[in-house]
Every structure is written in structure tokens, then in C-alpha cells.
Amino acid sequence: MFFRLVILSLWNRRSSILLTILSIAISVSLLLGVDHLRRQAKDSFTKTVSGVDLIVGARSGQVNLLLYSVFRIGNATNNISWESYQEIAENKNIAWTIPISLGDSHKGFRVMGTTQSYFDHYRFGDKQPLAFSKGESFKGVYDAVLGYSVAKELGYQVEQKIIISHGLGKVSFSKHDDKPFTVVGILQATGTPVDRTVHVSLAGIEAIHLDWQQGVKIPGLVISAEDALKHDLTPASITAMMVGLKSKIATFKLQRYINEYRKEPLMAVLPGVALVELWQIVSVIENLLLIISAMVVVAGLTGMLTTLIAGLNERRREIAILRSLGAQPLYVFLLLMIEAVVLALIGCLLGVALIFVLLSIIKPILVTEYGLFISAMPISLEMVYVLTIIISLAALLGLIPSLIAYKRSLKDGLTVKV
């Protein structure tokens, strides 16, 4: 009967109560959503590259190296000579290497020179390999493989001819237009910077720069696309390399070997460590978002408090009737406490349901439009604790109207005139 009274009394005031529940539900789903996206972003970010044990580049900062080699942001301070690359690649601890060469672009997308090794060994997410949605890996010097977003945004298909621009500007005036590339493959979405990269062979990068020096075309020197193939297209240098080891135990040994490499100043970083360091820069915003969402939940609960206190006056009669029938002040107190808890509970459950529905709606959109994979499970153990805290907080706030009603029920007679 007690719970029937709680439920029926709430139902009797359903218009204001439903709005209260709705505001709690929306705030809770916002909190859950922000927290979920934050975790997913962190998770996907720290898994941008996986299965790579070391990233090697010219000596600078580890975040800088990570930014240009993995995220294609910024530029390398210096290159690695081809000789050094070969010497390091032959180290007995190394299972495979991926050389990468950056510096050119196509319509704002970075062009990266690499080898077949990239498609064989590069991993992202939970050690997922790169996969082709169309076509295959590059074979010829002037073949290109497009990342998912490049093909999608530019509307390219296999067989499309593309011109690579020198440098990184979106509108570049120095184009390698004498040596067009042909798209031979398009990768599946990865949700990583790979999607925004045009991949060509190291030889291709070398070929387009044969008649260039210091970033400008050498006047008078013209080497046609066919003639270029006759030249030795072994690069003189690369931008960075990714390394896979035979055994992880050798990681630090090899890192030290590279960091102390005599012939040129190099550095090797552990991508996982560097990614976490980079994430920490972003995490300030992440925490700020979380704090804002928490404030919204507090606002939702305060709204509930307002509704409950405002409702007390209309309910004086109801409370007087219960008192006249022998209900103790404690009973009245509990009636209001349970009411606050029930509201918060329903609000939280509805909020959870709401976020599930929202996620199931936006999940396919994120995959097809942005190549982002997010898990459909927005509830973490921490969030279960947070929901418990929200309900406890509601109970704490519920003390206010409950105590008012308690004191009133002691003071008011049975004949309250409303």
C-alpha cells in the first residue's frame, strides 16, 4: 500500500513529475554520453597505431615524432638517411620495418611514401590489419592507394588519375603534374589518420622529386614519367620508420641502440607511451566536458527539488488526511523520501535507455560518415557508481522536502484548510 500511495500520488501529479523525470533523464544521458565518447575517444586514440613496437625518426620530442609519423600533423625536423635505415633494419632483433616518407599532399590530404610492408604489418585498434575495400596494394611506381576518407570526400574510384602537390598546402601551386598517379586500391575505414592518407611507393616519391631540389623544380631539367623509371629510384632518405620486434623483451635494448646511434641523431619512441602522453594534453578538455555534464545532472536534481518543494503546499491536505488516519510523521517523511528516490531512479533508468537508443542511432552514422567505430555499451562500472551517487544525491536533496513535511505534519492540525 505504501508504494501504491507513492506511485499513485506521483501519477496524480504526472505533468510536473514527468517533466522532472525527463530533465533528470536527459542530464543523465548527457553525462553517460560524454563519458562514453570520452572513453571511446581515448581508447580509439591510444589505439591509433598498435602492433608497432617502436617509431624511429630524427631526434626531436616524442610527441612531435608521433604527431607527424602517425597523425600526419606537423613536419619532421630532419630525415633518416637511407643507409641508417638499412643498417637499423638489419638488426637481429627486428622482425620488420615500415619506412615512411612524408612531405607531399593531394588536395589537403597527406601523401605518404611507404612499402608493401606497411600493408602487411601496420595495425590499428585491437591489432586489426589494414584491409582493402576496393582494388589492391600498389605495384607500379605511379600507383596510389587511398585511405577511406580520401576516396569518400573526393569521390574517387579505382583507376582515377591524381596529381600530387609539392608541400602540404591545400592549394599548392607547385604540382607534380607531369607525373600523375593512378588509384589502384582503396582501404576500408579505420577511424585513424590512415583514412586521410594517400599511400604511394617510396619509388613514386623519389620519381616525382628527380627534377626537384630544395622544394622547387630545377629550371631546364625535365624528366618525363617514363624516363624517371630508368633512374635509380632508391630514396636517399626517409622521414621515419616503424619497427616491429621479434621479441618485446628487446624493446628497450633496441631503443637505447637507436637513441645512441652514432652516425646521425635519431630517436626511438614507444608509440603506446607517446600516445598516452599526447592524450594527456587533450584530457583537460575531456575532463572539462565531464565536469559540465556533472553540473547539468546537479541542475536536473535541483529541478526535482524545486518541483517537490513546490508540490508540498498542494499536498498539505493529502498529508493531513494520512495523519488523521494514523500515519506517523515518519511515514510522511518516508513517503516523500521514497518519492525523491523513485524520481531519480526512473530518471536514471530512462537516461540509460535514452543513451542506448541514441547510440544505436548514431553508431551507423559515425561508421559510414566518419569511419569511427564506437562501442554500443555506454555503461562502465564507474558509471554504475556514478548513477548510484546520483540517486544518493537525490535522496540527500529529498531530505529537504521530507523534513519540511515532517515538521509540518507535527505542527499542522487535522483540519488544514486549503
Add this chain to the structure above:
Amino acid sequence: MNLNTVSVSSLKFHWQSNPDWVLNISSLAVKQKEKLFLQGPSGSGKTTLLDLLTGIHVPVQGTIKILGTDIGSLKTTRRDKFRADHIGLIFQQFNLLPYLNVIDNVILPCHFSDKRKNKVLAQGTLHKVAVKILDSLGLDDSLYHRQATQLSVGQQQRIAVARALIGQPELIIADEPTSALDQDTRDVFIKLLLKSVADTDSSIVFVSHDKSLAHYFDRQININSLANEDVEI
């Protein structure tokens, strides 16, 4: 052996915030099965007296015994329990919880009093007994599952009577229950009320300012005549 249902002696009461006496009753007794008409103009302390008789407030001086129990000496929670077990109340109006249907409103006292609940269960189910009482008060069974707010005032008051009577409490207190009713409904209501009270062997204290109702009762008392000389009203 105390045969009186209510026995008040040397009762004095003032509010905590104000030391002026608002109620002063040297003696008042209501016998078993007695129908007492307590008459007094508004402001005469009727409401305060009812709050004292029902144990919402306690006397500052003197004693109130209900069924031989000095309710002023009981703890707050015991007083609430005592009220639930032994007293049925009927107010001027708005007696019913608007969100409960008629039957649930009638059986509500059984939720607060095991004693009354057991008395009801001895006669049948809560629902059956509630229907029986409602039927004896002339309420049609088409009303039973309606919300209280959908009914006329007269119907609501009769449901309040059914609620006060369920589980046969020894004392019924009615606070101007007819003031919201018109003349015809009022007479029918009082007759039904008094008949039902007689059927359950309860005593009734009927408080009203309307002297024209007094002839229905065994005895009538003016609240002012109960006062000692020094009372200020």
C-alpha cells in the same frame, strides 16, 4: 471500570508561541454509544479540541482519557497508532485522497491499523466489507472504482463516513461534516451517519455551529459552557 469513551478533566491548552489559554475545559465525558452534539461558534476552540482529542496535540494541563487511556501520556508514535486504532474522523470536506479510487479510500485506515484490519478480516475481505458499508450508505457500486474527485460532495462525505467506520473504531469524530451539503442532502446524510454509528456501537462527537442539527443527537453541549470562568475566548 471506566465506561466513558471520552473523559476530559481540567483541560487547559495554549500554543507554544503564545502563553494565552485558548482552551479551558473543566470536564467533558462521552459515554459508550453516546451521540454527542458539540456546538460552538467559529473561533471557540473547536478545532483545537479536536486536535487534542485525536492526539495531534497534547494538553498543557489536565488529562484526556480515550477508552481509559490517558493519551497525553503516550509518546507521539503511540498516539498516532492509538488514533489509527480507535478513532474515525470525518472532516468538513476534502476527506478523500484524490488519487485513490473509492474502495481504496475506504480501506485506507486498515493500512495504518492492524487492529481495525483484523476486525474487518473477521467479517470478510477488505474489499467485501468496504462494499458492504458503502452499500449501507446508499452508494451505488458503479462509483466504486471512480477517483474521489469525480464524485459529488455528498457522495464524498458518505465515503468519508464509510472510511471512518471501517474496522469499527470506538470513537467517531465529525467536524462540521455537513457544512458543504445542502439542506436535503444534509438531513439524509446525518440520518445515515447516525444509523451507521449505532450499527457499529461506536460513540460519536459531532461538532457543528448549526444548532438546527442538535435534535438528532442524544445530548448537546455548547463548548463555551464547558469553560471555567477564567477562560478567554
